[in-house]
Amino acid sequence: MSENAGQSRSDRGSLAQAAPILEAIGLSRSFGPVEVLSDVSLAFRPGETHAIIGENGAGKSTLMKILSGHLAPTRGSMNLDGEPLTFRGPVDAERRGVVLVHQEIMLAPDLTVAENMFLGRELHRGPIVDDRAMNKRAEQAMRVFGVAVPIDIPVMRLSIAQRQLAQIARALATAHRIVIFDEPTASLTPVETRALLKLIDGLKAQGVAVLYISHRLEEVKAVADVVTVLRDGRKVTTRPASELEPVDMAKLMVGRDILDLFPPRGAKPTGAPTLQVKGFSAPGYAESVRFDVRPGEILGFSGLVGAGRTELFEALFGLRKGSGEIRLGETPQHWRNARDAIQAGAVYLTEDRKGKGLLLEENLSLNLTLAALDHFQRGPLIDLARERAALDAGIARFDIRVGDKGLNAGQMSGGNQQKLLLAKMMLVDPKVVVIDEPTRGVDIGAKQQIYRFIAALAAEGRSVIVISSEMAELIGLCHRIVVMRHGKLVGEVEGEAMNENVLVVMATGVEIKQGDALK
Amino acid sequence: MSEATQETAVAKRRRFEIGSIAPFLALLLLCGLGAVVNPRFMSFDNLTNVLTRSAFIATIAVGQTLIITGGGLDLSVGAMAAFVAGVMILFLNSGTIDNPFLLIATAMLLSLVVGALCGLFNGLVTTLGKIEPFIVTLGSMGIFRSLVTWLAQGGSITIHDSDLRAAYRPVYFGEFLGIPYPVYVILGVAAIGAFVLYATAYGRRVRAVGSNEDVARYSGINVARVRTITYVFQGLCVAIAVIVYVPRLGSTTSTTGLGWELQAITAVVIGGTRLKGGVGRVWGTIAGALILEVIGNIMLLSNLVSEYLIGAVQGAIIIIAMLAQRSLTRR
Numbered sequence: 001m002s003e004n005a006g007q008s009r010s011d012r013g014s015l016a017q018a019a020p021i022l023e024a025i026g027l028s029r030s031f032g033p034v035e036v037l038s039d040v041s042l043a044f045r046p047g048e049t050h051a052i053i054g055e056n057g058a059g060k061s062t063l064m065k066i067l068s069g070h071l072a073p074t075r076g077s078m079n080l081d082g083e084p085l086t087f088r089g090p091v092d093a094e095r096r097g098v099v100l101v102h103q104e105i106m107l108a109p110d111l112t113v114a115e116n117m118f119l120g121r122e123l124h125r126g127p128i129v130d131d132r133a134m135n136k137r138a139e140q141a142m143r144v145f146g147v148a149v150p151i152d153i154p155v156m157r158l159s160i161a162q163r164q165l166a167q168i169a170r171a172l173a174t175a176h177r178i179v180i181f182d183e184p185t186a187s188l189t190p191v192e193t194r195a196l197l198k199l200i201d202g203l204k205a206q207g208v209a210v211l212y213i214s215h216r217l218e219e220v221k222a223v224a225d226v227v228t229v230l231r232d233g234r235k236v237t238t239r240p241a242s243e244l245e246p247v248d249m250a251k252l253m254v255g256r257d258i259l260d261l262f263p264p265r266g267a268k269p270t271g272a273p274t275l276q277v278k279g280f281s282a283p284g285y286a287e288s289v290r291f292d293v294r295p296g297e298i299l300g301f302s303g304l305v306g307a308g309r310t311e312l313f314e315a316l317f318g319l320r321k322g323s324g325e326i327r328l329g330e331t332p333q334h335w336r337n338a339r340d341a342i343q344a345g346a347v348y349l350t351e352d353r354k355g356k357g358l359l360l361e362e363n364l365s366l367n368l369t370l371a372a373l374d375h376f377q378r379g380p381l382i383d384l385a386r387e388r389a390a391l392d393a394g395i396a397r398f399d400i401r402v403g404d405k406g407l408n409a410g411q412m413s414g415g416n417q418q419k420l421l422l423a424k425m426m427l428v429d430p431k432v433v434v435i436d437e438p439t440r441g442v443d444i445g446a447k448q449q450i451y452r453f454i455a456a457l458a459a460e461g462r463s464v465i466v467i468s469s470e471m472a473e474l475i476g477l478c479h480r481i482v483v484m485r486h487g488k489l490v491g492e493v494e495g496e497a498m499n500e501n502v503l504v505v506m507a508t509g510v511e512i513k514q515g516d517a518l519k
Numbered sequence: 520m521s522e523a524t525q526e527t528a529v530a531k532r533r534r535f536e537i538g539s540i541a542p543f544l545a546l547l548l549l550c551g552l553g554a555v556v557n558p559r560f561m562s563f564d565n566l567t568n569v570l571t572r573s574a575f576i577a578t579i580a581v582g583q584t585l586i587i588t589g590g591g592l593d594l595s596v597g598a599m600a601a602f603v604a605g606v607m608i609l610f611l612n613s614g615t616i617d618n619p620f621l622l623i624a625t626a627m628l629l630s631l632v633v634g635a636l637c638g639l640f641n642g643l644v645t646t647l648g649k650i651e652p653f654i655v656t657l658g659s660m661g662i663f664r665s666l667v668t669w670l671a672q673g674g675s676i677t678i679h680d681s682d683l684r685a686a687y688r689p690v691y692f693g694e695f696l697g698i699p700y701p702v703y704v705i706l707g708v709a710a711i712g713a714f715v716l717y718a719t720a721y722g723r724r725v726r727a728v729g730s731n732e733d734v735a736r737y738s739g740i741n742v743a744r745v746r747t748i749t750y751v752f753q754g755l756c757v758a759i760a761v762i763v764y765v766p767r768l769g770s771t772t773s774t775t776g777l778g779w780e781l782q783a784i785t786a787v788v789i790g791g792t793r794l795k796g797g798v799g800r801v802w803g804t805i806a807g808a809l810i811l812e813v814i815g816n817i818m819l820l821s822n823l824v825s826e827y828l829i830g831a832v833q834g835a836i837i838i839i840a841m842l843a844q845r846s847l848t849r850r
Binding site: 376428 | 718719720721723724726727730731733734735737738740741797798
């Protein structure tokens, strides 16, 4: 195997310090006739955090899967400690110290955090499983994040962010020399993100090679030593992170200059509130919450993981237990389920796109019309011509980029899925639109578009509520932001007063030192 | 309407999968085997006989296809068939109507109502009680079975009036254009099932509910109602099977319909419907029911394997079908 293929890279000299643990040499991967990864050579060194960035479809996931033994390359090879190697599968890779922290949650939902963490390698005392010891160890592992995560209740009762942390802790419980993080912060709020970045610094200090994939370029800038940009399956460049500002990274990813990420903010709305909520509680999650939103307004909901934002809105829309006063215009509402809310003119776009938003194994048109199927009926039949027209219109309006309209929703990128979900819920022509984590797992190009769609919805006179853990997103997009902490609304800011420090203070209840915003 | 069905045909062609024709290929292969084993197999009489005998399971399995597509299951169909048959025969024996044809027609209507109510019971307990359909229908299976035994006082329930029997007989034994009525029943029920599942908005909601209940709920679909209706539809299918079954023997006992639920589920699974819901193949189910019957028939016509082993062969078939399904979807 030609070892000098990787060594001959011109950008090598400036970066070379320790000998690489893992080297990728000319890796390529094809699915059928399509080559999704072409001739990528990289080196991963001990004590170095190597960020890999690129738009969705740039080949990041494929590269990660090859490096972690989930997928075999069609061409190219890998060296571990200078020795050529082939992974026989993810277990083999893990045995050699290559650990992948998946983006998707892969925990057994009925088992606790501790049970998941020690799954397949339980601690024993004699023939009996030692739950006490495992719980203690799990608690220690979770404490690193500085966030309270109950380790002794079933994982399915945790929030997505808490599950994400448990998953990271689980991966790190195995012996590791190379840790690959695939979008680890997609569902984390700043506090947990900061804890994770600290943890990564700790790994570096131990001489672990860290691979870090993220859409959040600020984070990449903060954590990475080296940045590799992929575009259309090819390596664009590998450079020291110190040479790249987030805006440069974005340019390299997209291959063109990107304009302002956020659209111009619409004028401050003044009309009578469309939606008024008073004294609304979701038992265990939210307590006497009161807020309203005006036509044309974009209202942000900020807060930490577990603050109860998602649960509050699920309860409002009759998707879980809750009670309180809801008014649409002046009319009191009693939404027993999402159907009642939809008929009244309010929609909720879930944060869990894949689990609750779209039927991944069904095609685009079926997904598109599912919530508004009543409008596509002719008698008991579905008017397929009208449905097709709606799909064409949705694809055009929300710029859903698919080559084949017969594709299944699960075969699309995160950005396209989010656009499809938007198109789906807009078919019911709602007055109030609640969007939970609109850009999670969405690349920067699609992100920019989604922000514009959200602004356009508000400009049409709809009331939009955006729930997000990305504070920058709320600040850039919203007219007004309310903050939730432990199930209660603890503050509200608008205009110039919206900045990250204020939001973090409200969300945590703790003052944070200046300049400590990320690390 | 014709435009709509044409459209689904186009949509289906686009999503052509080997899995959707596998049960038909298997059926053809079996028929080929049958012809080799015994030339009598391919005779018109034998083939119509096989079709006619498969009518009960095929009809019931169409209902089961809808339930399973919607993410449910119904184990009570065999017992339900016996119960509905019992009620129907008791009504026929009551002689409340003098005109035999009117009496039979009313009895048919009654069994449809009873079947629908039985299905409604299963559906409501499953959805409103939020209990696993496996458990609910296991319970109602016991209830229906026991009710028949009670109605029959441990024996059998038989149509007493021989004239009435003679009047009802043609529903199972009669023919139109040389083809027995039960064959038309299969075709009719399957056509209705396929129409409901593929062309109507309701059918699409069934698929959505079975594919991912949360997505359906978040899309404002009334999951409980959609599911309950699949059970009512199943009840109607059972009643139709009973209407065809009763004239065959003219009686029912506590062992009537024993094991039909397993045969129906087997037919559904062989037909390519996904057991965990979301994908339903009505015509595949019909092929599945025919496969079961053809296997039995071939075993009777040949000396390859003892006919006492029919159950074992059918059991093996379901396992093979699942393995085939898996290997096809893994591609």
